[in-house]
Amino acid sequence: MYQVVAEVLSNKNITLNYFKIILNSPEICQNAQPGQFVHIKVTAGSAFLLRRPFSIYNPEDEKLEILYQVVGKGTDLLSKKEKSKKLDLLGPLGQGFELKENFGKVILVAGGIGVAPLYFLAKRLLNHDSKISDQTPPKSYRPKITLLLGARTRKQILCAQDFKNLGATVKIATEDGSWGYKGLVSDFLAETLLRYSKPDLVFACGPVPMLKKIAQLSRKYRLPSQISLEQRMGCGIGACLGCVVRAREGYLRVCKDGPVFTVNQILWDRL
Ligand SMILES: Cc1cc2nc3c(=O)[nH]c(=O)nc-3n(C[C@H](O)[C@H](O)[C@H](O)COP(=O)(O)OP(=O)(O)OC[C@H]3O[C@@H](n4cnc5c(N)ncnc54)[C@H](O)[C@@H]3O)c2cc1C
Ligand code: FES
Numbered sequence: 001m002y003q004v005v006a007e008v009l010s011n012k013n014i015t016l017n018y019f020k021i022i023l024n025s026p027e028i029c030q031n032a033q034p035g036q037f038v039h040i041k042v043t044a045g046s047a048f049l050l051r052r053p054f055s056i057y058n059p060e061d062e063k064l065e066i067l068y069q070v071v072g073k074g075t076d077l078l079s080k081k082e083k084s085k086k087l088d089l090l091g092p093l094g095q096g097f098e099l100k101e102n103f104g105k106v107i108l109v110a111g112g113i114g115v116a117p118l119y120f121l122a123k124r125l126l127n128h129d130s131k132i133s134d135q136t137p138p139k140s141y142r143p144k145i146t147l148l149l150g151a152r153t154r155k156q157i158l159c160a161q162d163f164k165n166l167g168a169t170v171k172i173a174t175e176d177g178s179w180g181y182k183g184l185v186s187d188f189l190a191e192t193l194l195r196y197s198k199p200d201l202v203f204a205c206g207p208v209p210m211l212k213k214i215a216q217l218s219r220k221y222r223l224p225s226q227i228s229l230e231q232r233m234g235c236g237i238g239a240c241l242g243c244v245v246r247a248r249e250g251y252l253r254v255c256k257d258g259p260v261f262t263v264n265q266i267l268w269d270r271l
Contacts, residue, residue, distance in 0.1 A: 024064075029062055032092040067159065090237070111205070126167055185210065202225040
């Protein structure tokens with residue numbers, strides 16, 4: 001883990017209240033694994049003592065890309081950080097996705113801003129990642145990746161083209177039917193599992209009700225699934241117990257033991 005002061009290289013509004021910030025952070029980029037996050041101090045001084053956690057969207061050489069949605073004061077302040085301003089970051093933090101096996105067919109499920117940790121994962125799985133790590137699957141194993149990308153409306157569908165550019169198949173679900181399947185992306189997954197051959201693994205990130213549905217489907221079809229959980233955080237490094245969730249093995253800290261867990265680890269009715 002590093003604590004760095006990173007320069008803002010750009011910070012752009014991509015649609016509605018969604019932004020992409022690019023920070024200069026070689027240390028974090030070189031050491032990041034898909035599914036890990038950074039903890040950002042959005043402003044100096046005591047007004048915002050708590051840092052805010054954000055998934056690593058894309059560590060491209062020395063440029064750390066983060067995709068975020070403005071939902072409150074912290075993210076609003078972040079959206080106002082201009083080029084060349086400095087931000088204090090801790091990272092990379094947490095346990096990311098487990099990629100040791102060789103997968104043939106993989107489904108990624110993203111609900112809204114939950115797409116954020118999945119791009120770096122797809123990039124690593126498809127060998128588009130310049131960094132060779134012990135998690136990089138050998139070139140001979142290039143899984144077939146399908147991303148089910150869900151949001152309320154067409155305007156909230158994020159980054160579909162980025163995944164297409166990697167070579168992933170992208171299928172869209174919107175709750176209002178303005179693009180693709182009409183309904184929840186978790187229902188779209190249920191229908192996909194009924195109609196097509198089962199994947200070797202499901203990776204997902206999104207709101208808790210979506211993840212609960214994915215846990216049910218995983219049990220029904222005996223599908224190994226890894227999910228990234230979002231909890232409000234204090235320290236981000238495992239010390240304050242502010243982010244614990246109930247799990248089969250007791251309490252787990254989302255910041256240190258996660259944010260990525262297998263669906264079977266979590267007691268979903270206690271979440
Ligand atoms: C591991 C992890 C990775 C994350 N990755 C991203 C990401 O890549 N992009 C992104 O936009 N957001 C991400 N989040 C959520 C992000 O941290 C929160 O949206 C942010 O901290 C809100 O700060 P705020 O001051 O703007 O909102 P606040 O004023 O603190 O809260 C506004 C609303 O957001 C909810 N909220 C606050 N903190 C969290 C949180 N940690 N998790 C879920 N809901 C929260 C509150 O309940 C409230 O409804 C992630 C969270 C975690 C735990
Ligand atoms: S946020 Fe402090 S233990 Fe997780």
